[in-house]
Amino acid sequence: MNIGITGTGSYIPPVITKNEDFLEHHFLDINGSHFEHENQVIIEKFQAITGIAERRYAPPELKTSDLGYLASEKAIEEAGIDREEIDYIIFAHNFGDLTPGKIQGDTLPSLATRVKHLLQIRNPKCVAYDMIFGCPGWVEGVIQASAFIKSGLAKKCLVIGGETLSRIVDDHDRDSMIYSDGAGAAILEANPSSGEILSHASETYANGEAYYLYFDKTYKEEGCPDTRYIKMHGRKIYEFACTQVPRAMKECLDSSGVSIDDVKKIFIHQANEKMDEAIIKRFYRLYGRQVPEDIMPMSIHKLGNSSVATVPTLYNLVKNGQLDDHEVNPGDVVIFASVGAGMNINAVVYRV
Template identity: 65%
Template sequence: MNTRIKGTGCYIPSHVETNEEFGEHEFLNSDGSVFNHSNEVIIKKFSSITGIGERRYVTPEYKTSDIAYFAAERAIDNARIDKETLDYIIVAHNFGDVQHGSTQGDTLPSLAARVKNKLEIKNPKCVAYDLIFGCPGWLEGLIQAHAFIKAGLAKRCLVIGAETLSRVVDKHDRDSMIYSDGAGATVVEASNESNGILAHETASFTQEEAFFLFFGKSYKKDAADTRYIKMHGRKIYEFAITQVPKAMKACFDKTGRDIKDLKKIFIHQANEKMDEAIVDRFFRLYNTETPEKIMPMNIATLGNSSVATIPTLFDMVTRGELIGHEIKKGDCIMFASVGAGMNINAMIYEV
């Protein structure tokens, strides 16, 4: 028994926030001091490192569970299944439902329960739960769904990654320009075919690395005592380019396939230069050059939406919406992610 992807869907918010719109922000250092450079210089350097030119934010009336539901509906429609046949709904997120104008997350009831309610699924044996695993959450949800299916505990699961990071960022922190909102969903089911999930790998590094991403105060010293998403960017970069390629290789080696068989790598859209460095180092472990067009990217226009980046990217490529990239039946592809925890995971999948 194996697990294959039956359907995909995503929700991309309608509001576009360009880099230029950060021009009037008061960016500060972590100690509250003013930068020596102008915002124009800060934004230009940011764009050259991250590759982000714009990002998407949800409109005020929507929360994370709303956009998770939108993506779920599209994945279910794409899979052409009866939603009552779902055994599990797994929603990966990190901050719950955050109302517009607030930074407090709401996870009671769970977002998965809210999505199931919005889908109007009546079957009580469809179990709904949340997964908090940093940016690799959607992929870890996929790994868990695969485990349920392999164990005979499920035949069909819905895995969603959704986040509204725009509501938990400090506007005085230049890192706030990285984050965005979005949702991606995937229906997976049991299959007797040889294709599907071939291998996976997960690791958690929780010594010093545990606090590379954290909740902290605003850089504006007289701001309200509110916590926002914060990160040690340089430490994350060094950790990621060292540890993620190793996990990717450990995962791929489990398949026993030749590295030339790998057609695409769907990596978490965290930072363009970091992602490129990770993939280059991965291929270097096989003493080979990085193939052209191996890594689809949509970070330039969508930013970093955490758990939503990979399922959104995969859905776009599957639907032929990313110019220059396509996947065909029989292609061997990889999913890989890194994020808060610090957590790492990877998966090899045959289309």
């Protein structure tokens, strides 16, 4: 049985926040001390490492579930399916719906249920649930959806990845410049006219790595001690990802039976430009190959890191010819790969 992606959609928020918008921020070190460099220098170094020049924030009236709904409408339209025939809605996120100014995630009801409500799906057999798997959540949702279809429990699944990270960051943490908002969605179906999942792999590292991304208070000493924000050990994540992700990608590709030379694109989680480049370089080194030109589309420069939304959004942009100098065509073999909180890793080899 072939299982393929028959429709994709994304919602890219309209609010553009550029690096210069952080010039007046009061950045502090993890111990609350001031940096010796001015913000201009901090921002320049940040852009050189991450590649991020600007990012997108959602307007205040839209929550994560709203972004997911908007992306889903596009995916359903592109797939040309009756929404009442969707068997599962899987919504990958990390923090639920966040209201600006209130750092408390709302997951009652689940975001998948909220999307089903917004889509006005009446069929009670359409099961809606959320996926908490860090940044690799959307890829893991695709893996779960394919398992449902392969087992005969489903014929059509909607998998969404969405986040509004701009509402869960500490303004005094320079890492806050990384995060952004957005959503991507895809319809998976059995025996489509084109498209096939060839292999997949997932791993969780929690023996020492579990808290590389974590929740903690602001770096500002007089800030509220009971409010928590997303925090990370950036260097540890970088080293972990560069070591473990290439190996996991190789295992996944080897199990697909596809040659490394036949891979046309790699859609990797948009976390950090330098880190992604290092991962891909090490991946090809495992095969004794040089990295081909234009193998890795990047959206992080303009869109930032929207966590679970980066991979589906990036794929949607390239598939619809909206990212300069990149395209995918029927029959092309691509790899989806991600790494994030948990620490979780996954990959999918997919024939378009």
